[in-house]
Amino acid sequence: MSATLAPPSTGGAPSGSGASGGRVRAALGHALRSREIAVAVVLLLVVAAATARNDSFLLSGDGWRDLLLTPSILLLLAAGQMLVIVTRSVDLSVGSTMALTAYLTGRLFIDQPGLPIPVVVLAGVAMGALLGVVNGVLVAYAGVPALVITLGTMYVYRGAMLSWAGSDRITADQMPKDFLSLGTSSLLGIPVLTIVALLVVAAVGYYLHTARSGRELYAIGSDPDAARLYGLKVPTRVLTAFVLCGALAGLAGVLHAARYGSVSSSVGNGIELQAVGAAVIGGVAIFGGSGTVWGAAIGAVLLVTINRALPILGIPEFWQRAVVGALILGAVVLDRLLAARRARRLDEERED
Amino acid sequence: MTPSPTTAPANPGGDARPVLEMADVRKSFGPVAALRSGTLTVRPGSIHALVGENGAGKSTLVKIVAGVHRRDGGTLRFEGDDVDFASTADSKAAGIAVIYQEPTLFPDLSVTENIFMGRQPLGRGRRIDRAAMLAETRAIFARLGVDIDPRRPALGLSIADQQIIEIAKAISLDARLLIMDEPTAALSGVEVERLFAVARSLRDEGRGLVFISHRFEEVFALCDEVTVMRDGEYVATTAIASTTPDAIVEMMVGREVGELFPKQPATIGEVVLKVEGLSSAGTFRGIDLEVRAGEIVGLAGLVGAGRSEIARAVFGVDRYDAGRVTMHGKPVPARRPRAAIAAGMAFVPEDRRKQGLVVDNSVAHNVAAVIRTRLDRLGFLTNRAENRASAPWAGRLEVKTNALDMPATTMSGGNQQKVVIAKWLATEPTLLIIDEPTRGIDVGTKSEVHRLLSDLAGQGLAILMISSELPEVLGMADRVLVVREGEITAELSRSEATPEAVMKAATAGHESTGELAPVLPDALMKEVSA
Numbered sequence: 001m002s003a004t005l006a007p008p009s010t011g012g013a014p015s016g017s018g019a020s021g022g023r024v025r026a027a028l029g030h031a032l033r034s035r036e037i038a039v040a041v042v043l044l045l046v047v048a049a050a051t052a053r054n055d056s057f058l059l060s061g062d063g064w065r066d067l068l069l070t071p072s073i074l075l076l077l078a079a080g081q082m083l084v085i086v087t088r089s090v091d092l093s094v095g096s097t098m099a100l101t102a103y104l105t106g107r108l109f110i111d112q113p114g115l116p117i118p119v120v121v122l123a124g125v126a127m128g129a130l131l132g133v134v135n136g137v138l139v140a141y142a143g144v145p146a147l148v149i150t151l152g153t154m155y156v157y158r159g160a161m162l163s164w165a166g167s168d169r170i171t172a173d174q175m176p177k178d179f180l181s182l183g184t185s186s187l188l189g190i191p192v193l194t195i196v197a198l199l200v201v202a203a204v205g206y207y208l209h210t211a212r213s214g215r216e217l218y219a220i221g222s223d224p225d226a227a228r229l230y231g232l233k234v235p236t237r238v239l240t241a242f243v244l245c246g247a248l249a250g251l252a253g254v255l256h257a258a259r260y261g262s263v264s265s266s267v268g269n270g271i272e273l274q275a276v277g278a279a280v281i282g283g284v285a286i287f288g289g290s291g292t293v294w295g296a297a298i299g300a301v302l303l304v305t306i307n308r309a310l311p312i313l314g315i316p317e318f319w320q321r322a323v324v325g326a327l328i329l330g331a332v333v334l335d336r337l338l339a340a341r342r343a344r345r346l347d348e349e350r351e352d
Numbered sequence: 353m354t355p356s357p358t359t360a361p362a363n364p365g366g367d368a369r370p371v372l373e374m375a376d377v378r379k380s381f382g383p384v385a386a387l388r389s390g391t392l393t394v395r396p397g398s399i400h401a402l403v404g405e406n407g408a409g410k411s412t413l414v415k416i417v418a419g420v421h422r423r424d425g426g427t428l429r430f431e432g433d434d435v436d437f438a439s440t441a442d443s444k445a446a447g448i449a450v451i452y453q454e455p456t457l458f459p460d461l462s463v464t465e466n467i468f469m470g471r472q473p474l475g476r477g478r479r480i481d482r483a484a485m486l487a488e489t490r491a492i493f494a495r496l497g498v499d500i501d502p503r504r505p506a507l508g509l510s511i512a513d514q515q516i517i518e519i520a521k522a523i524s525l526d527a528r529l530l531i532m533d534e535p536t537a538a539l540s541g542v543e544v545e546r547l548f549a550v551a552r553s554l555r556d557e558g559r560g561l562v563f564i565s566h567r568f569e570e571v572f573a574l575c576d577e578v579t580v581m582r583d584g585e586y587v588a589t590t591a592i593a594s595t596t597p598d599a600i601v602e603m604m605v606g607r608e609v610g611e612l613f614p615k616q617p618a619t620i621g622e623v624v625l626k627v628e629g630l631s632s633a634g635t636f637r638g639i640d641l642e643v644r645a646g647e648i649v650g651l652a653g654l655v656g657a658g659r660s661e662i663a664r665a666v667f668g669v670d671r672y673d674a675g676r677v678t679m680h681g682k683p684v685p686a687r688r689p690r691a692a693i694a695a696g697m698a699f700v701p702e703d704r705r706k707q708g709l710v711v712d713n714s715v716a717h718n719v720a721a722v723i724r725t726r727l728d729r730l731g732f733l734t735n736r737a738e739n740r741a742s743a744p745w746a747g748r749l750e751v752k753t754n755a756l757d758m759p760a761t762t763m764s765g766g767n768q769q770k771v772v773i774a775k776w777l778a779t780e781p782t783l784l785i786i787d788e789p790t791r792g793i794d795v796g797t798k799s800e801v802h803r804l805l806s807d808l809a810g811q812g813l814a815i816l817m818i819s820s821e822l823p824e825v826l827g828m829a830d831r832v833l834v835v836r837e838g839e840i841t842a843e844l845s846r847s848e849a850t851p852e853a854v855m856k857a858a859t860a861g862h863e864s865t866g867e868l869a870p871v872l873p874d875a876l877m878k879e880v881s882a
Contacts, residue, residue: 210479212472219458219469226456229420231441232470289460343508344633 035283036295043302050309068194071304075197077275079204080248082296083241088221088288089146094249095268096157097131101253102263106170128250136242140235172261183258204293221288281331371529371560377426386412391586394560401571402564404581418450419443449522453534455514459507464489492520512543531562568597614827615806621645624814630675635661636838643814650829651818653858658838659818667699668692698776702787787818
């Protein structure tokens with residue numbers, strides 16, 4: 001059995017006392033095993049391949065801008081989705097939430113001209129958070145699986161948006177120029193939306209790493225029963241995750257309106273699955289408990305970039321979706337294999 | 353921490369205010385009274401043993417103290433104050449730590465995080481102070497003399513190490529009452545010694561400890577006082593120094609002879625099940641066994657030794673890496689329970705509520721569940737067909753239920769178990785694998801289950817029975833195979849299978865504890881053979 005209960009002198013491999021060369025090799029090994037870095041490498045390969053075929057993909061001003069700008073909306077959704085998935089839930093309503101807040105943004109500019117832009121942004125975020133409260137309360141307190149609850153609210157929110165907007169379509173000339181420039185302007189060569197998205201990802205990462213409640217989200221996803229035995233406030237934390245996810249979807253809706261200058265009823269159709277896919281590709285365990293927001297973010301960038309790169313690489317349209325699907329399947333299968341191998345190795349270590 | 357650490361072992365009857373006082377605590381789950389009169393007084397600076405057979409109500413009592421269950425009545429005082437814990441958070445905040453037999457940790461998180469989850473030390477700006485957390489973990493581990501990397505994930509830790517994590521948690525909480533529910537069941541000798549050293553040092557700091565164990569040599573080596581429970585009731589409390597293992601066993605058992613039903617002799621026939629070299633990494637190795645028609649083979653051993661895992665692998669629920677399973681000489685494919693059923697196997701799992709029974713469904717529904725493909729007509733299954741098929745079985749097993757369409761959840765544990773067995777008998781098996789046949793069943797109806805198994809063996813059924821209750825194994829089995837840490841360490845015929853022989857094979861490797869004291873002394877053996 002385990003050697004750890006034997007007197008320390010007979011303990012196995014001493015940890016942290018290796019030569020510096022060993023440490024470098026260990027660090028390198030760790031980096032190669034890190035999902036974030038693996039996905040980043042794939043991303044670089046995709047960009048390199050697309051650029052080799054058509055150098056304006058990266059090297060033109062527009063190419064560089066699009067590369068950074070296009071993933072920013074999905075980045076926000078993936079960050080929010082990751083918060084929910086890590087607690088062993090899922091939120092399928094983010095696309096509909098985003099559509100509702102995007103339409104709210106346009107409506108506010110039309111109905112309340114002169115409303116300051118920050119107020120409108122806050123209104124969008126607040127609306128998203130409110131929709132997140134509905135999801136969170138139903139999941140955390142009614143005890144119905146999140147998959148079912150948010151599948152329901154996905155349709156309800158989408159229906160509410162359709163009946164509110166009707167055949168109405170909000171166009172760029174109905175929104176203030178300053179607001180629209182948010183969606184296109186850059187700071188030091190980096191689009192403002194990208195900066196916003198990165199700040200959000202950094203904030204979520206910081207929260208998950210340093211706040212007690214952030215760590216508790218991992219604990220709940222890792223073993224909900226143990227979390228209850230530890231006396232953690234499981235429902236409150238799950239609710240928090242859904243509210244944050246909703247708020248980020250709300251922000252994504254506002255920025256969507258700024259970026260594209262128009263809001264139609266199809267905004268965000270199907271994007272919830274991309275958000276889940278991004279998180280999974282980035283190494284967030286679908287059963288909760290592990291993964292990082294950086295992983296989800298880089299997964300989102302890869303997902304968006306690969307969609308843009310495949311046509312350039314001459315892959316027929318039919319296969320483009322299949323490639324994305326294969327990426328998700330590959331990520332999940334890889335996770336299972338790695339987890340099984342790890343468990344087996346730990347078991348064998350114990351046998352010794 | 354209590355300001356006045358006592359260095360001397362407890363002085364029962366001393367004037368120290370008890371850490372825990374429980375009197376006449378009651379708890380029922382539906383119709384089953386799990387605890388009728390829970391009474392326990394734990395003094396600071398003492399280790400208090402709580403003993404009793406499986407089902408005596410020890411775990412229920414512990415769960416009430418821990419805030420997992422709420423009591424139906426009786427008094428509960430912690431450090432002199434009346435308390436009523438609504439949750440585990442409440443009891444923890446009060447200063448109570450419980451270490452369960454199977455610790456519940458977060459596999460994905462680091463050892464350090466597992467210790468401090470929910471109460472991590474905070475630095476500036478309410479950020480978790482990881483350095484302080486790591487340092488404190490190292491300090492606790494140094495004190496406990498263990499060498500576990502605080503940064504490794506909890507996934508893959510041995511049970512012993514997981515318990516150390518739980519103890520570290522209790523220390524970091526500064527718990528004044530530490531309850532250990534069968535902590536040694538899955539530990540090796542060295543690990544037990546280490547655990548005891550830790551427990552003694554916690555006692556010497558003036559904390560109160562409760563130690564639940566079936567191993568008397570451990571109780572006598574470690575504890576100061578002992579409280580005996582039987583069938584959910586308090587029996588007695590005495591100082592360890594003034595009692596003997598025999599006296600405790602008498603108090604534990606204290607029931608009339610005849611409640612245990614020994615197996616009737618039956619003609620032993622052909623080999624039905626043959627298992628050769630079955631292995632599964634990390635769980636069990638090189639398992640060879642045979643079960644013949646009319647024979648009951650008992651699989652004995654400590655909880656966690658791998659007995660259930662072997663059964664699950666044989667039945668094809670779990671995978672295995674190597675080995676062969678044959679029924680009547682024909683190989684049974686791995687990982688295919690359907691093929692196992694077709695080959696004549698039936699499997700009654702350990703946790704019948706979760707794995708064996710659809711508790712909200714009717715009795716008829718449950719009985720017919722396995723054979724529904726045989727009952728359906730054009731793909732439709734009627735209640736009438738189900739009732740028709742299940743009635744003879746329920747009658748034969750004397751399932752006491754008013755109507756076959758009553759939901760199974762309204763029945764007692766004994767009757768539920770009979771329904772599960774009925775369900776499998778409807779498939780006309782030649783081998784019955786049954787895991788803990790009488791767990792959670794009150795003493796009165798246990799014998800009915802035993803009689804049923806004996807009858808079935810008499811009719812030529814081969815039975816492989818896993819049981820943690822020694823009297824059950826010794827009373828029922830024609831042959832006893834003892835499993836320890838995933839290997840069969842002894843094969844004992846009915847006449848060789850004494851409590852000492854079984855427990856020795858189940859716990860061997862305890863060299864460090866010196867001479868192995870008889871775990872269940874003569875009193876029980878006499879009862880079994882009576």
